[in-house]
Amino acid sequence: MDLFTLSPKVQDLKARLLAFMDQHVYPNEERYFRESAEHGPWGVQPVVEELKALAREQGLWNLFLPDSEHGAGLSNLEYAPLCEIMGRSLLAPEVFNCSAPDTGNMEVLARYGTEEQKRQWLVPLLDGRIRSAFAMTEPAVASSDATNIQASIRREGDEYVIDGHKWFTTGATDPRCKIIIFMGKTNPDHPDKHKQQSMILVPKDTPGVKVIRPLPVFGFAGVPDRAAEVVFENVRVPASNILLGEGRGFEIAQGRLGPGRIHHCMRLIGLAERALEKMCRRTKERVAFGKPVAEQTVTLERIAEARIMIDQCRLLTMHAAHMMDTVGNKAAKAQIAMIKVAAPNMAAKVVDWAIQAHGGGGVTNDFGLAVAYATARLLRLADGPDEVHRNQIGKLELRKYA
Template identity: 55%
Template sequence: MDFGFDKRTEELREALLDFMDGHVRPAEAVFDEQLAQLDDRWAWDSVPVLGELRAEARRRGLWNLFLPGEEGAGLTNLQYAALAEISGRSIRLAPAAMNCAAPDTGNMEVLSLVGTEEQKTQWLEPLLSAEIRSSFAMTEPAVASSDATNIETAIVRDGDDYVLNGRKWWITGAMNPNAKIFIVMGKTDPTADRHRQQSMILVERDTPGLTIHRGMTVLGYDDHDHGGHAELSFDDVRVPASNLLGGEGDGFAVAQARLGPGRIHHCMRAIGLAERAIELMCARADERIAFGKPLAEQGVIRDWIAESRVRIEQLRLLVLKTAWLMDTVGNKGAHTEIQAIKIATPATVEWILDKAIQTHGAGGLSQDFPLAQMIAGIRTLRFADGPDEVHKNALARTELRRQAAARAGR
């Protein structure tokens, strides 16, 4: 069994580590300062230092690494997983600097997968060059959106147009005025099979009838440093029929195709974030004195540090195995492992962040360290791309079937 990375991955890792140490980490404080000076606090991607980082990332070949094929960097899931982890160590800045930040990544994948040539020219190309941003509008306040078949937003054909009516919330990035295009999921045929009722369609930001009502907060954070999360409504929003992504009834399948790679991206970045938390925890433990000796010499702190290392190493192996399976047997063949990492990653990283916060004392709860914002973001992952309970239920069902089949075959 070979646990090493291939030559190209090692070369990209080396380039990315150098980029992180020499450019991204030193720019974090500058980014915050410049963001605070903006007239529109939601327009985070207009911060000058981000433009400088993007130019440097492109110069180094660290651009659109998430996207396979000719439109992106052509990396496998396993190759990109190693890079996504590194970017997660500066999760607010590094993915955006390399044009590898959600929700644009998933939207670009959808456009690449099912977009027409006209749609790719109009929307995918400017997204690939980071000229614009985008949002993915699926979750709704009136229904349990963990079951995507519940989605109620209506997409009704009317001649050469579709007309949309409905309400969405938690639409990431939508507060940013540069989010020029929305991929909207709704129902085109409520009478069809429950997995063939949904469709996806492109809606431009300035389309009449589309109203952005407010930004949502996550445990008190408005996340303006990556465009916030908006509640918005569609009231007789009319768009050309040519804006449909794929065919009518393809929305659920496209959503699942979008979420598979997104889950692996989130998980690898979260591992990088956990590594940053361990780094901060160890530094704090070394420098802080309590009851006559450094925290690093206190048994309970050492237990936390050791347990954090064990847990993150276990998680990394599971995530890399999942990436390898996605490359070798496809997303469907790796479905169980994808569910497993979606369950395990937020819980594991949340535990590590909790111990890092505790090691920092009251400072860990404050704005003086990034840990409080980190744990708010990781807690969100227990809902994003499907809540823990949905994945556990499906994983258990699969395991029960597998075990029953094994007993029957004896």
């Protein structure tokens, strides 16, 4: 971060955020994981609600939102070091009302919602009184190509009728989840395949919305992600619930996913830093074959490689954030795609080395590394798999020589 001068405002937020993490987040991680196991993916961890109240009191709230009326008014570049700090703990992002899918959904509502939609859904989300879900991925098709989506949104008079089978609908099992942003086809015959889809607001308690089951990630249900399978059968909502208009689903998705992708990468850098820290501390304490594990050549090499990889990804993330701020998300799509490939792969490798350094304890969750690995590995798929981003990067590179 020394290459980027932080404004006094960001320096102050960073100092207060670091203090909050030390005083309230790290000491409560064990409790968080215990309560996650006790309450499961259908419940709420009491520690989260307690810490949310503290974070809001201290003004560490909605830091992700560039809209200064509701958020901190930070640019992507300014938010990056703060998001990295939150990423050091799986408990932290929600505590500061900066966790997916709410961040992306709030940005959608702030950018594309009507005044009534904002009043009804954005305000309580900004207040942290409710949570939300995002329903896009489907089990029956390869959703890495979003034009494959088959869910239907059909107009009937003053209503839309929604039918579809979704999974990896993040947040749907949360009892605080009150609103779902749903993507489906309003015009499957439109000649432009990117104008067939729309997004619509579906209150979770609407008849026909059935949350079937939580989807564990490597056996972790609810942490790191409240992914769920959801069926929508003859779900009727007012026509006014459509976002931006019919055929605008891809447009909204691109506006939503740009910041969402880079936020994931910012958090992953924090996750990897924490894993490296744990690896260094653990290997300095353990002795094998007559000397500390930290002094074994293979350990030194892995620590060095981890440091190089983390710093490379941080610089790439900062560059992407700067591009988003200066030329816009669309012009920065290559930089966003590059970091979306680089960061999850980097974090998975660093966490894997940390697990190895911890021996058998690394694969338990006593050290928080198994769930950290699950998080990093999941993010090689979430918001688009590596293969899709690599294809985009390659095509954009070739265009330079057309």
